[in-house]
Amino acid sequence: MEISAKLLKFKFHILIATAFSLVIFSLIYLAPGFLNVVAYFWPLFVSTALFLVAVVLFGRTPTPDAEAPGEKAGEGFLGFVAPPPEEVLFAEEISKPELN
Incomplete structure (x- = not known):
């Protein structure tokens, strides 16, 4: 008791x-076995590993120097992609034609 x-x-x-x-x-x-899970997801694992290798390789690659000594990196490319704006003439600056 x-x-x-x-x-x-x-x-x-x-x-x-x-x-x-x-x-x-x-x-x-x-639950499925560990090898079954690995067999199902192996493409994802491989692509992730390749992406990480690419990140490491690009991280170790040095950046190229500027083309001209006085030019900052990327300025030449920026001028090619987005050229400087054209000169804008205001209405006051335009001479009115004279009426005779």
Whole structure:
């Protein structure tokens, strides 16, 4: 009788431990194997590895020097892509033709 009283005292603990054990066992038993997961995702793993290698290689590549000693890097390319704006003439600057 003494053992039954102690077991009843811990019945919720025993039920929770049993339920947790069943959940863990079912996950291990029903989950796919590690090799199955790797076989399914191998293209993703390979492409990610190649991308990281490319990032490291581009990170180690030194940047090219400026073309001219006084030119900042990228100024020549910026002038090619976005040339300086044309000169804008305001109405006051335009001479009116004289009427005779």
